[in-house]
Amino acid sequence: MSLLKTPAGWPSILLPKADGGAGKDAFSGLRHAIHLGPTGTIAEVAASGLRGHGGSGYTTADKWRAAALAGRDAGVSTRYVVVNGYGADPSSLTDRTLLAENPAGVVEGAAIAAWAIGAEEAIIAVRAGETAAIAALEGAIAAAGAAGLLGNDAAGTGHRLEVEVRTVQGAYMLGEETVLIKALEGKRGQPEQRPPHPTEDGLWGKPTVVQNAQTAAAAAWILAHGAAEFRQAGTSEDPGTILVDVRGPAGGGIAEVPFGTTLAAIAKLAGGTGAGHEIKAVLVGGPSGGILPADHLTTPYTFEALRVAGAHVGSGSVIVADERACIVDLARLLTRYCADEACGKTIPCRIGTRRMAEIGERLAGGTSRAGDLELLVDLAEDIVGSALCDHERLATLPLMSGLRYFRPEIDAHLERGECPAGVCHPSALGRPPATATTTPSATQPSSASPA
């Protein structure tokens, strides 16, 4: 997927400008971090206000500090950094693009994080099959090694510092941090109960910082250019920039946008809907994203604003839908994908997400039962309240945001067996509305699901 042209004057932190405008010589961030020492490095990152780009927006410096201190008293000396370059969402190529475009930044950021928390090894986890990205990373690691910045005596500090690329594949859930750790340990990829967080009990039971690849690259930039300059971009709560993968009827691509950019401006980067169509909704956050209506296009792209609106940053995916899309169809498709990819470790995950997907499919198929919407809301509440990992909590978003913003469209399916967008073909078209009798109507054949 191509890089989108952004307005002149937008900052370039994660992706180097075509004219090489990222400036400064190679690995100057790592050199500066070594000069500052671990505590000074964490202080600089704290001053920058950097938040994780992997979806949850956790403050990076807090994570580093926790991992640096974990087990100190008990004499734990082994620590790890895992850079999450998996890019779980098939509809978002942001991280994969970053790895190919700015491999040096990711490698440098991994080394800086390792240096800051006192780890000797940083692992960059990449999708098997991303051969270009893997080669680019290997090249950057070799360059850093040749510059004397990695190895048994990294930059003359007497400390060992290694960066290694590991490939993983085979499941959507591998993007989740505790699952990724399991995969690196060669285990079945199911999330772990937290606390203890990976910062205390991570890879091989050691304190581990799991950091998104963009976060790592941003950290490298901060050490090279200073926290103050980083804060020039974005908002005070969410400084800096983030990569988004925008797709719409008129095209799409990857763009680096400052935090706080409105959804309308992001949609515009991909050409909006093109001529003759109106934006009906934007799906923000990937398969477990929220579906926001057109009047929410003024929402700024920040962790908090999106959460309040019922979506999330997630994978950085922003998908523009015009009037041809049916919200019910879209939501049931997304929910089915989330249910199929749920790991099955916990009941809300194994059963709850599937029941939600079935309700969505019944809506789309015109076979809704009495009380389906109440059940849907009930299920969502239970799942959010009892889920083990974020996936299940977020998997409720497509249907819940649909219910919140597109109620008339859902009611048309439910009560009249009609699809206003003409996408669904409810088999019960013209059937009288579902009544309170408890006899279940025909179950949705599972072949109607996308998988």
Add this chain to the structure above:
Amino acid sequence: MSFVPGIGIVKGMGLTLRRFFEPKATVKYPEQKADVAAKFRGRLQLLLDEHGALKCETCFQCAQACPIECIDMGGMDTKSRFHVHWGPPETYGERREESAIRRSGRTVPDPAFNSFQPLELDALDEALRRYDYDPRRMLEILEATQAIYGHLPVAAIKKISQLTGAWYAPIYGVATYYGHLRFESPEAKAQVAAMAARRPSEDAYLAHLGASLAGGSGVGGPS
């Protein structure tokens, strides 16, 4: 949708009342004992859901938890992604023995493992050596195994279990999780194709998403 207040309570009380007059199934154990055959040990059964899909995730945690490791699994998993093969029945006795030996901390004797399907194990031996027989590198070992045989044969998994010391059930549990690992022999072309079609794939997801956004292929429509 109409809603009759109190209907739930009435229904619930109705059920209670009915049960009240039914004969009791509860036995005052241990004073009384149910009348079962001397060798009865309960029955393990995998249930189907209302769509006829198996309710099992093939996570093998039951097999892992079973104190005498008598649980083996086969068939299709819940999402119809994996066809897990049963080991041949004649090896069950040997398997129990093997797990007993493993629990005792001794390595499992070799010959028993050759009783599965005939399999050329030299390449696997070599791969295991490469990974230092380290159970912590199980995913890589399984990937290497699949590279050799085109799938994961039971005999190979048993061999891996034996040489790495990792239990058979957890190895299976790892293998059934990852979408790129297969249990179907490449020769069974029809089965390979059928299973591949059932697995959730990213391409299929993107295609459905695109179709949905463009106003096509909704539920019940022509596909």
